[in-house]
Amino acid sequence: MNNTETKRKFNVGEFYAKLGPLAALLILVILVSVLNSSFLNVNNIMNLLQQISVNALIAFGMQFVILTAGIDLSVGSILALSGAFAAQMILMGMPPLLAFLVGMIAGAIFGAFNGLLIAYGKAAPFIVTLATMAIFRGATYVLTNGNPITGPKMNSSFSFQFLGQGYLFGVPFQVYIMIVLYAIAYLLLHKTTFGRKTYALGGNEKAAFVAGVNTKKLLILIYTIAGFLSAVAGMILTSQLASAQPDAGTGYEMDAIAAVVLGGTSLAGGKGKMFGTLVGALIIGVLNNGMNLLGISSFYQQIVKGIVILIAVLLDRKQSQN
Amino acid sequence: MQIEMKNISKSFGPNKVLRDVNFSIHAGEVHALMGENGAGKSTLMNILTGLLDFDGGHILVDGQETRFKNALDAEHHGIAFIHQEMNNFAEMSVVENMFLNREIKKGFGMLDMKEMKKQAKAALAKLGADIPVDIPVGTLSVGRQQMIEIAKSLMNKTQVLIMDEPTAALTENEIAKLFEIIRSLKKQGVAIIYISHRMEEIFQISDRLTVMRDGLSVNTYMTKDTDVKQIVHDMVGREMGDFYPGRNPKFGEVYLKAEGLTSAGVFNNVNFEVHSGEVLAFSGLMGAGRTEIMRAIFGIDKLDSGKIWVKGKEVHITSPEHAIQNNIGFVTENRKDEGLILDASLSDNIDLPSIDGFVKKGFIDKKADQDFVNMLMKRLGVKAQSSKDAASSLSGGNQQKVVLAKWVGSGSQILILDEPTRGVDVGAKREIYDLINELTDRGTAVIMVSSDLDEVLGFSDNIAVVYEGKIQGEIATKDATQDKIMTLATGGELDE
Structure with missing residues (x-):
């Protein structure tokens, strides 16, 4: 407690929160393009954007969750289960578009299940979603019998394949989906009362409750959104691979959390911007893509990613200490 | 044992919370400490038990100047503080709580549960409290938890026992029981500092009485020589300035x-x-x-x-x-x-x-x-x-x-x-x-x-x-x- 200290020192953490993500992305892009000239190649950029879309979608949902000082570890499992669910429907003769819709609704329900447990069971989000991560993954194995779900209907259907494999004006279709959902998530977080209440809940749950925020309902909705967006990513991935893989999305929670944290959102809740998360997803994407181009072994890639996340978390701590 | 606190003063930052406070206690007496919230009672007791340091004044224990370094030091001098919020570990058993930090050990650092149980039972029996020592403390009523605290302090040969609002959560029967124990402790020569807001109890149990207000010790009386009116006046007696804008209400529905x-x-x-x-x-x-x-x-x-x-x-x-x-x-x-x-x-x-x-x-x-x-x-x-x-x-x-x-x-x-x-x-x-x-x-x-x-x-x-x-x-x-x-x-x- 020192109120008299007026001298403001330069704070690395604060600087990173303001401008860091964008600067880090820029530096990374320059670095990779200098080291490997094919990075800026149009084909590679399209490839990169395609890779990013799936993670970005999950990260948008994760952003809401982390703003409430929560976490959702089950996103990868929800992706797989809803994907398998939709694929099963298609095999059983449901039109692909309808099956996608059903799959996305299923994902929303899985997310709502998380939210219910957290809001009414008053259980820690980390533990709840750790448990449901296992449950949803297990359910996926049961549903798929451990084998990829695929069939001739998937290989020949245009409406099935377009979602994850199609191009519109030379840009992968899933990138449009990502952009549209980013715009919706941005508006929801920054322009509606839903977003304002999310920040309030994350900033001080008790004060938000006393100010009339229905904190339980809000939490359930937020985890529902996270589940829904994971399922959208699941549909894209299923279409892209023309099959539902039982181990799809394994470890995706890691990249999504990393994107949010790298984007300057505080794990303590209440602080962070949707734009930061988009930039964070781009950083992760460029990092992955760049390391592939440079021929770095996937073993080392994991180490590098882990270190980058640690740095971001430490910067976050530095910021909140101030 | 006799303790005298003379001209004790204490500040938290710019706030003077105690100013020249005098307070004393001798063996075999119950001394009540009264005052509004914020009058400085807790601060004074925290100083006496070594939880807080003080800025000025003297503490004399049997005439000898003493300054307790910390709570443990005060405990070694035979001073025990039973707080209003008891510091029990609800999940641990009665005996584990009673011997926390002073466990009796056999060779190789192994606990001697048998000996501890024996001593715990003996201490509780002395108070006439029939409490099983193996069950978790959290399953007992507040009154019984308090018995355990008292028994624990008696095992340490306590000579001065401070009780902060001990009856706040007790039933009438438990209060009667507690008073019985206090009286018997008095006979054994234990000095008791009794902090309470309840007038009735104060007059029932105390021998002397000190009123504090705004960080001052206002008055000390022999309980039999004073009355409720006097005490209340001492507790609140300060002048009210024309600090308030006044009310001019028009009541509606x-x-x-x-x-x-x-x-x-x-x-x-x-x-x-x-x-x-x-x-x-x-x-x-x-x-x-x-x-x-x-x-x-x-x-x-x-x-x-x-x-x-x-x-x-x-x-x-x-x-x-x-x-x-x-x-x-x-x-x-x-x-x-x-x-x-x-x-x-x-x-x-x-x-x-x-x-x-x-x-x-x-x-x-x-x-x-x-x-x-x-x-x-x-x-x-x-x-x-x-x-x-x-x-x-x-x-x-x-x-x-x-x-x-x-x-x-x-x-x-x-x-x-x-x-x-x-x-x-x-x-x-x-x-x-x-x-x-x-x-x-x-x-x-x-x-x-x-x-x-x-x-x-x-x-x-x-x-x-x-x-x-x-x-x-x-x-x-x-x-x-x-x-x-x-x-x-x-x-x-x-x-x-």
């Missing part, structure tokens, strides 16, 4: 009526009503249940039974959201914990209860919202650079104005203020009173929970005094005196 509000073990059969334009003060000692009653009315905590009417219409409030829909606002006691989102901007704090009203086509109307925030900040005189400043950057008084702005903005017609001027400097206090006057002139009904007697007497229309979860009495402020309120607040009855 009944805005809030409560009947039979009950929450088991917290408050019981609470009845009151407050009119449009009225300031109804809730007075009483800390822990009497005032805050809990308000929290239940506002839907934060659950009511077991009782009815609430808002403007003559019965309502069933189950959440703050619902209370706000019924035009109730609540400035909570602890603004940092429940009143504000400290890291968020003033603007984001002020418009939170009202934000749903600023939605145009699904989105927040930024301009209307900002105008609203600016208007409120101006009206309440919130001093800040900009509405974008973080709430944490403001002084206590300004923070409180921000909390008030929230509820004024949400159009509360019934405003519950829990300790509205606590931790607020004098200037801001006056502004808050002026604001309350302005609100009641416009017809708002105000319930003001306050532990500050001056404030209650200086700025309310009616006073409800709460004692142990029930309204002990309600008096019109013009007929009220500090003595009357204190009498009610300590469980007494008014004569007339």
Whole structure:
């Protein structure tokens, strides 16, 4: 407690929160393009954007969750289960578009299940979603019998394949989906009362409750959104691979959390911007893509990613200490 | 053993909390320590037990100057403190609690449970307490937990035993039992410092009595030579300045009526009503249940039974959201914990209860919202650079104005203020009173929970005094005196 200290020192953490993500992305892009000239190649950029879309979608949902000082570890499992669910429907003769819709609704329900447990069971989000991560993954194995779900209907259907494999004006279709959902998530977080209440809940749950925020309902909705967006990513991935893989999305929670944290959102809740998360997803994407181009072994890639996340978390701590 | 505390003084920062306090205790005596909340009793006891250091004065133990380095040092000198909130580990057994940090060991660091159980049983038997030593402490009643604390301190050959509100959570039978034990300890030569608000008990159990007020030791009496009236006068006797703007109320219809509000073990059969334009003060000692009653009315905590009417219409409030829909606002006691989102901007704090009203086509109307925030900040005189400043950057008084702005903005017609001027400097206090006057002139009904007697007497229309979860009495402020309120607040009855 020192109120008299007026001298403001330069704070690395604060600087990173303001401008860091964008600067880090820029530096990374320059670095990779200098080291490997094919990075800026149009084909590679399209490839990169395609890779990013799936993670970005999950990260948008994760952003809401982390703003409430929560976490959702089950996103990868929800992706797989809803994907398998939709694929099963298609095999059983449901039109692909309808099956996608059903799959996305299923994902929303899985997310709502998380939210219910957290809001009414008053259980820690980390533990709840750790448990449901296992449950949803297990359910996926049961549903798929451990084998990829695929069939001739998937290989020949245009409406099935377009979602994850199609191009519109030379840009992968899933990138449009990502952009549209980013715009919706941005508006929801920054322009509606839903977003304002999310920040309030994350900033001080008790004060938000006393100010009339229905904190339980809000939490359930937020985890529902996270589940829904994971399922959208699941549909894209299923279409892209023309099959539902039982181990799809394994470890995706890691990249999504990393994107949010790298984007300057505080794990303590209440602080962070949707734009930061988009930039964070781009950083992760460029990092992955760049390391592939440079021929770095996937073993080392994991180490590098882990270190980058640690740095971001430490910067976050530095910021909140101030 | 005899202990003398002479001219003890202590400051926390610029606040002098103890000034030249004198207090003494000798073997075989029960010395009661009395005073309002914040009078300095706890600080004095924390100094005696080595939890706090002191700035000036002397402590003499059997005539020898002593300064305890820490709690353990005081314990070695035979001084034990049984706090109001007992520091038990609920999941651990009775014997484990009694020997915590002083476990008896056999070879190789193994615990000698057998010996510890034997000694624990013996210590409890001495108090006539028949408590199994293997069960978790948390499963026992508060009264029995207290027995364990006493037994524990006796095992350490305690010579001075300090008890802070020991009867607060006890049943009548348990109190009788406790008094029996106190009397027997006296005979064994133990000195007991007994802190309590309950007059009746003090006169029943104590030999001497010291009253503290505002960090001073006002008077020390032989209990048999004094009476309740004298003590109450010593506890509250300070002059009230013309610090309050005065009240000029015009009562309208009944805005809030409560009947039979009950929450088991917290408050019981609470009845009151407050009119449009009225300031109804809730007075009483800390822990009497005032805050809990308000929290239940506002839907934060659950009511077991009782009815609430808002403007003559019965309502069933189950959440703050619902209370706000019924035009109730609540400035909570602890603004940092429940009143504000400290890291968020003033603007984001002020418009939170009202934000749903600023939605145009699904989105927040930024301009209307900002105008609203600016208007409120101006009206309440919130001093800040900009509405974008973080709430944490403001002084206590300004923070409180921000909390008030929230509820004024949400159009509360019934405003519950829990300790509205606590931790607020004098200037801001006056502004808050002026604001309350302005609100009641416009017809708002105000319930003001306050532990500050001056404030209650200086700025309310009616006073409800709460004692142990029930309204002990309600008096019109013009007929009220500090003595009357204190009498009610300590469980007494008014004569007339």
